[in-house]
Amino acid sequence: RLTATAVMFFVYLGYLALRRSIPDRQTRARRSAILGIVAIAQLPVVHFSVYWWRTLHQPPTLLRPDEVQMDTPFLVAFLAAFSLFTVIYALLLRSRIRIEELEAEADELMASSAVVAGDAVSTPTGRPS
Structure with a gap:
């Protein structure tokens, strides 16, 4: 879970760098949106890592069924x-x-x-x- 969170952090830093690097407003918005959509795929991995790798993580504390x-x-x-x-x-x-x-x-x-x-x-x- 920590590794997946670190990967998400670096993707977010890349997103911020992308937002700063393109001067054209329209192009910047389009490319940033594409990166954001691609990056959101990491979110379920971080969330469900608690269930998938139970030997590495404590069970959920708050959102238990x-x-x-x-x-x-x-x-x-x-x-x-x-x-x-x-x-x-x-x-x-x-x-x-x-x-x-x-x-x-x-x-x-x-x-x-x-x-x-x-x-x-x-x-x-x-x-x-």
């Missing part, structure tokens, strides 16, 4: 932390989406207000051609 084998204080702390991190993630995601929207608007404004080559050319009399 028959019963939860976790003391109540630990379970409450886990659920509180999980809920809080979910809320923080949602807030950060909302901020990130807003930043992306603002960047797209800025790019659009830059493209629409750019000087067209013909606009900058004028005749010797000073009147535009």
Whole structure:
């Protein structure tokens, strides 16, 4: 499980490097999406490794089909932390989406207000051609 998690970590680092290396927005988004779809195949391996290689790992503690084998204080702390991190993630995601929207608007404004080559050319009399 640790090895599979390490592989997932390095694939994620590769994903981040890919996002930084391609300047074209559309190409970057497409290639990153493809890598993300391919990388998601590792997730079931990490999750089910607890069941597949039982001699190497402890059995599941929280998501057992028959019963939860976790003391109540630990379970409450886990659920509180999980809920809080979910809320923080949602807030950060909302901020990130807003930043992306603002960047797209800025790019659009830059493209629409750019000087067209013909606009900058004028005749010797000073009147535009």
